[in-house]
Amino acid sequence: MRTxxxxxxxxxxxxxxxxxxxxxxxxxxxxGIERLTQDEVINIYLGRYRRLASGVVxxxxxxxxxxxxxxxxxxxxxxxSTAEINAYWARLVFSGKTRPPLVVENVDxxxxxxxxxxxxxxxxxxxxxxGRVRIxxxxxx
Amino acid sequence: MIGKFIAxxxxxxxxxxxxxxxxxxxESQLSLRGFGTIGLARSSSExxxxxxxxxxxxxxxxxxxxxxxxxxxxxxxxxxxxxxxELVGQVVSRLHYDRSHNPEVMWAFAKWEPDPRLxxxxxxxxxxxxxxxxxxxxxxxxxxxxxxxxxxxPLFFSHFDGVDISATSQLGNGLLxxxxxxxxxxxxxxxxxxxxxxxxxxxxxxxxxxxxxxxxFRMNAAQIKFAADMNLSVISVPLQNAANFGVAGAGLAADxxxxxxxxxxxxxxxxxxxxxxxxxxxxxxxxxxxxxLYKDSYAGYMLAGYRVGxxxxxxxxxxxxTQPQEHLPVVANPVxxxxxxxxxxxxxxDRSTLTIGTRWDINTNxxxxxxxxxxxxxxxxxxxxxxxxxxxxxxxxxxxxxxDFVF
Numbered sequence: 115m116r117t118x119x120x121x122x123x124x125x126x127x128x129x130x131x132x133x134x135x136x137x138x139x140x141x142x143x144x145x146g147i148e149r150l151t152q153d154e155v156i157n158i159y160l161g162r163y164r165r166l167a168s169g170v171v172x173x174x175x176x177x178x179x180x181x182x183x184x185x186x187x188x189x190x191x192x193x194x195s196t197a198e199i200n201a202y203w204a205r206l207v208f209s210g211k212t213r214p215p216l217v218v219e220n221v222d223x224x225x226x227x228x229x230x231x232x233x234x235x236x237x238x239x240x241x242x243x244x245g246r247v248r249i250x251x252x253x254x255x
Numbered sequence: 256m257i258g259k260f261i262a263x264x265x266x267x268x269x270x271x272x273x274x275x276x277x278x279x280x281x282e283s284q285l286s287l288r289g290f291g292t293i294g295l296a297r298s299s300s301e302x303x304x305x306x307x308x309x310x311x312x313x314x315x316x317x318x319x320x321x322x323x324x325x326x327x328x329x330x331x332x333x334x335x336x337x338x339x340x341e342l343v344g345q346v347v348s349r350l351h352y353d354r355s356h357n358p359e360v361m362w363a364f365a366k367w368e369p370d371p372r373l374x375x376x377x378x379x380x381x382x383x384x385x386x387x388x389x390x391x392x393x394x395x396x397x398x399x400x401x402x403x404x405x406x407x408x409p410l411f412f413s414h415f416d417g418v419d420i421s422a423t424s425q426l427g428n429g430l431l432x433x434x435x436x437x438x439x440x441x442x443x444x445x446x447x448x449x450x451x452x453x454x455x456x457x458x459x460x461x462x463x464x465x466x467x468x469x470x471x472f473r474m475n476a477a478q479i480k481f482a483a484d485m486n487l488s489v490i491s492v493p494l495q496n497a498a499n500f501g502v503a504g505a506g507l508a509a510d511x512x513x514x515x516x517x518x519x520x521x522x523x524x525x526x527x528x529x530x531x532x533x534x535x536x537x538x539x540x541x542x543x544x545x546x547x548l549y550k551d552s553y554a555g556y557m558l559a560g561y562r563v564g565x566x567x568x569x570x571x572x573x574x575x576x577t578q579p580q581e582h583l584p585v586v587a588n589p590v591x592x593x594x595x596x597x598x599x600x601x602x603x604x605d606r607s608t609l610t611i612g613t614r615w616d617i618n619t620n621x622x623x624x625x626x627x628x629x630x631x632x633x634x635x636x637x638x639x640x641x642x643x644x645x646x647x648x649x650x651x652x653x654x655x656x657x658x659d660f661v662f
Contacts, residue, residue, distance in 0.1 A: 153428060153468065157430060162423075162430055162466060163371060163372075163423055163425070163430050164371040165370070165371040165372060171370070171371055172371070179619065180619075192531070193530070193531035193532070194531070195562065195565075195616070196619045197565070197616035197618070197619045197620075197622070198562070198616075200395075200619050200620055200661065201395055201396050201397070201622075202396070204290060204390075204393050204395045204396035204661045205390045205393060205396035205397070206390075207288065207331070207333075208288070208290055208329065208331060208345065208390055208392075208393045208396065208661075209381050209389040209390040209393075210343045210345070210362050210364065210366070210376070210380065210381060210389075213333070213335075213341075
């Protein structure tokens with residue numbers, strides 16, 4: 115019985131951890147959008163098409179290159195490593211086609227930017243979301 | 256030569272690395288970036304030199320390791336002048352038609368993007384004659400050591416001076432992008448017939464691109480109208496003289512070798528599947544020449560890779576095949592006719608390549624690549640190679656090791 119209780123506690127703890135480590139994408143409440151599909155997020159973050167359905171120009175924000183969150187975001191979004199994402203951007207940037215997302219220094223900067231600009235989008239942990247922004251995309255399990 | 260080149264690479268890397276400190280901050284409007292390849296390759300045959308593309312005057316042969324064909328350094332500055340206007344300049348050092356590594360201005364354009372659906376660029380811009388052709392010098396951006404030579408080799412145009420306009424719209428679950436471009440070239444190539452200056456030749460074309468999920472499809476159609484002839488005096492002068500003396504067919508033969516005023520048309524189709532660790536791409540192209548100096552050709556390749564940890568092994572095949580010309584004039588003088596046909600046969604290509612290799616991402620901006628190319632041609636294929644001697648048997652194996660980086 116003690117073993118079962120112990121296992122149950124471990125499972126609940128693991129579930130709680132996964133919930134807190136859950137990445138979400140947030141937008142400005144004035145962006146005119148309620149939700150984004152994964153394809154739309156891919157198009158925005160990979161520079162293919164940066165226009166929201168509301169007509170607002172999307173301005174995706176990235177975390178610093180060595181941030182664990184950034185690696186996890188792209189792994190979840192397109193199952194690509196940081197090196198593969200960098201190679202992708204090397205092709206677009208050095209052929210003069212488009213720019214990668216702007217880099218913010220930390221989560222506070224991201225939240226400020228999203229709160230101030232209708233088109234700004236940022237990914238962060240669900241636990242870091244506050245009332246200034248709206249969750250528009252979350253990864254399914 | 257290579258020592259100097261590597262020294263300049265290191266110096267440029269230091270300078271750009273210093274600039275990088277300001278490059279990624281959110282408010283910076285000026286960014287400096289760079290890319291480069293330090294490459295070594297060896298080709299087993301003693302009898303023909305392997306080149307990366309037709310702009311290279313010399314290649315590698317005889318089993319000697321050389322950094323000549325693949326080593327490249329590029330620096331790029333982007334200035335976001337306003338939210339809608341960006342200025343981009345890129346300089347590249349690589350092996351040129353004149354054997355120098357002098358910096359070459361690849362791009363220098365202004366981009367106006369009033370809306371994510373519309374972009375206009377004017378200045379010196381990348382030649383999008385074929386899919387991925389405008390980023391083929393950035394080794395870090397693709398899997399193999401170099402873009403398939405059988406496909407991209409004849410395409411020595413990297414840029415042109417002009418404008419392009421692209422429009423993007425959603426179509427079903429995908430994105431459709433159309434681009435029109437027009438301008439004139441500024442480039443030279445080197446070959447058995449000497450340097451060919453194509454400067455001032457007008458180009459124009461269209462690119463249609465459809466991307467949906469992991470799939471991307473592209474169609475390119477482009478054409479160039481050459482502004483100058485090649486230096487063919489060794490055959491054209493005797494033909495013209497013969498024509499003046501009334502030798503039948505000589506005048507027509509001389510005219511058929513002219514490139515000035517003739518049009519070459521490019522048509523290509525490409526498909527890319529890129530999902531998670533799996534990458535696949537395949538492309539086909541058709542090149543048609545009005546001048547008889549160059550034979551029409553087909554080319555294609557397939558390349559697949561699968562990432563396992565930090566390694567991405569890949570395998571590819573490619574093919575380049577020209578077609579014999581029809582309705583050629585016959586010169587009544589047999590000796591002249593022989594030399595005329597010999598000149599035309601100089602553009603014959605029947606060549607295929609099997610490529611096996613792996614990319615190893617050492618870190619997030621540096622990759623080491625190892626590659627083995629098994630190249631097989633007909634014995635009379637000289638056009639895609641350099642300094643071919645009579646003992647060439649159509650077989651060579653190329654081993655390559657490159658270090659690709661971005662900063």
